[in-house]
Amino acid sequence: MASLSIHSKKHKVAVVGSGNWGTTIAKVVAENVQAHSDLFEQEIQMWVYEEDYQIPKDSKHYDAGSALSTKPQKLTQLINGLHENVKYLPGIALPKNIVANPDVADTVKGSTILIFNLPHQFIGRVCDGLRGKVIPYARGISCIKGVSVSDQGCELFSESIGKKLNIYCGALSGANIANEVALEKWCETTIAYDPPAMDSKQPTPAGSPSASSADLPSLQKSESKSMKLAALPAEYPPLNHANVRTLFHRPYFHVRMVKDVAGVSLGGALKNIVALAAGFVDGLGWGDNAKSAVIRIGILEEVKFGMQFFSHTCRSETFTEESCGVADIITSCSGGRNFRCAKMAVKEGKPIGEIEERELNGQKLQGTSTAYEVHSFLKAMAMEKEFPLFEAVYNILEGNNKPEDIPKLVEAHSTDDV
Amino acid sequence: MASLSIHSKKHKVAVVGSGNWGTTIAKVVAENVQAHSDLFEQEIQMWVYEEDYQIPKDSKHYDAGSALSTKPQKLTQLINGLHENVKYLPGIALPKNIVANPDVADTVKGSTILIFNLPHQFIGRVCDGLRGKVIPYARGISCIKGVSVSDQGCELFSESIGKKLNIYCGALSGANIANEVALEKWCETTIAYDPPAMDSKQPTPAGSPSASSADLPSLQKSESKSMKLAALPAEYPPLNHANVRTLFHRPYFHVRMVKDVAGVSLGGALKNIVALAAGFVDGLGWGDNAKSAVIRIGILEEVKFGMQFFSHTCRSETFTEESCGVADIITSCSGGRNFRCAKMAVKEGKPIGEIEERELNGQKLQGTSTAYEVHSFLKAMAMEKEFPLFEAVYNILEGNNKPEDIPKLVEAHSTDDV
Structure with missing residues (x-):
């Protein structure tokens, strides 16, 4: 169990991506931060690739007398006004603590937990836009399926993200069809999370020098010898398996935690x-x-x-x-x-x-x-x-x-x- | 590879049971003994629970002019005459080296490999009828699915057979629907086989005293401390994983060998x-x-x-x-x-x-x-x-x-x- 009193700060969660699966995961974590206000701040910022969208006439949201309906609107405005991603997850009511944000750097501002959920071909560009904007001790979870394989080698998307932003990044994957999860039909998922040991031990005070690479897990060791990760300050609840699981686990979305990012x-x-x-x-x-x-x-x-x-x-x-x-x-x-x-x-x-x-x-x-x-x-x-x-x-x-x-x-x- | 020349005897194979799955397995091994005449004798005896059977008028075997068709016949006679188990595996041509036999003791006579494939409720009665009729160094394979579980404990059918007949008995199980295997649609199966080490080493000459219980695998150790198994005489090819696999493996029926009889x-x-x-x-x-x-x-x-x-x-x-x-x-x-x-x-x-x-x-x-x-x-x-x-x-x-x-x-x- 997480202890309630000893941590003066809470984790702020951002979701980078708002397609079908991105919006579904935002719904899941938005429900959980409400249920665990001891660990998490209540607002979930969700980055939306801004576009104009015209509500179709057969939508239950179409209202001929409303400006939102009569002409194309910014997708972020529609999501924040209707609490529904009318384009990518229509018909699913979203918790009101999800805030759609068209500015990716602003989305992650102050967030200690970054959830990446966007098409893999956008990872490079989006991470380039985030460089230097991310809290150094933030931790990532990639929900992007797949790996990058070619005759040059084999790279995990979580690794690409971690290296670009100089943060630790785990991975979430499972037998999860977005629409079924959004409808709260029961399924399971796996989260691989194996950050530097300092996170759970929290031996270093806030602002102290980051841990040496000897503390890093073997994947990070092999892939990013030059990477120096910042320790999570002791004011925050630890980002151990129990607390990461709390952020994602729902009665309809059962989470098992492992350490094997590559396997996941x-x-x-x-x-x-x-x-x-x-x-x-x-x-x-x-x-x-x-x-x-x-x-x-x-x-x-x-x-x-x-x-x-x-x-x-x-x-x-x-x-x-x-x-x-x-x-x-x-x-x-x-x-x-x-x-x-x-x-x-x-x-x-x-x-x-x-x-x-x-x-x-x-x-x-x-x-x-x-x-x-x-x-x-x-x-x-x-x-x-x-x-x-x-x-x-x-x-x-x-x-x-x-x-x-x-x-x-x-x-x-x-x-x-x- | 099995060596061809050093063994003067070949293995004789019997199948105890001739339902849907029993007849299918008889077909599989009958094909394999033909393909491996260096290891196996050519005739497969198959025990059939004798009954009268009337060929239906819509059967391709029905012939109004033939005595076989006009009145009920012994099932063994039908199988041996038509080379088809018209009652339990109709429509599948059986190799001619399968011989249906209504006498279970006669079926296993001289056989070094006994394949058990009958409804589990008959195991006790059939084994009682086989006691003393089985070659002491015979080895069994049970294709009977399931285990016997109650508040008294949990017993494997292969163990029950082994103990009743005082022979080692392994197990075959897999994703195998009998009719699909009979039609030679591709699938896989698992054979668990872990007999006393003496079988593959064959250190003892024929007729020598059987190995001590210290040589038995752990399952036998725990379940049948008092059992003394007879060693397979050196005149026979060893019944190791390679040769057992040869008896069952077909292009349409892929076999993997393991040692874990309980798990299978x-x-x-x-x-x-x-x-x-x-x-x-x-x-x-x-x-x-x-x-x-x-x-x-x-x-x-x-x-x-x-x-x-x-x-x-x-x-x-x-x-x-x-x-x-x-x-x-x-x-x-x-x-x-x-x-x-x-x-x-x-x-x-x-x-x-x-x-x-x-x-x-x-x-x-x-x-x-x-x-x-x-x-x-x-x-x-x-x-x-x-x-x-x-x-x-x-x-x-x-x-x-x-x-x-x-x-x-x-x-x-x-x-x-x-």
């Missing part, structure tokens, strides 16, 4: 390749046994990828036991878009690109790009043979193999070492 | 409780996230059950990484009968017993009886609180809780220990 981030990226494979075998009509075999093999290739390339920090349990691993992969292989499009492609005998164009309204499948990126990375590491399912998906997309080949392609690797 | 057996029993829970939340319309959360929690309760009550031998990876664990639970929570009936019960607002009666033609749901048995066992151990999902299912069946309570019931246990 990788699960959200690699599952999309597995979902394509599951769609391929399901499209062949091979039934639930084959699909669950693909999922099982996919989980083990995720484990192998993590242990191979993030051996400092990765734990196999993150993939096999947590929501960000096994649960997210199951959900993605049940009805996710990668699964559905791959299945349609096989059933209709059409290239997946054609299905993507027809079904996704110009959006792109994450699974296909991740399959190519991971292949390119594995090839650069000369390790394609160690990941037969990931490679099978790449080769099926490339036309080098057929979905029917999957059992043969994974077979040689299915023996144990006895 | 428990997975096949406990998954049915989880499938009920998955059906309950799906019946509420909570979506794929909630279902995958139930599966994740279910896997961890399986792990806990195994580690708690079979700590000598159980490994968490058996549940989290193998077909008998994670894959079987996913399949069962996709379209299995426990899942389907639980979902219907919630959607229609009816007791599950009523759905069971309507949907299952007099058959019983495994999940409900397992939930009651496991509750009774946990209560006797005063450990109900450690298994909130298993208990939730029991309490929902009992009317003490509603499906909507599941998140609340599992919530207190969803924190980690940080």
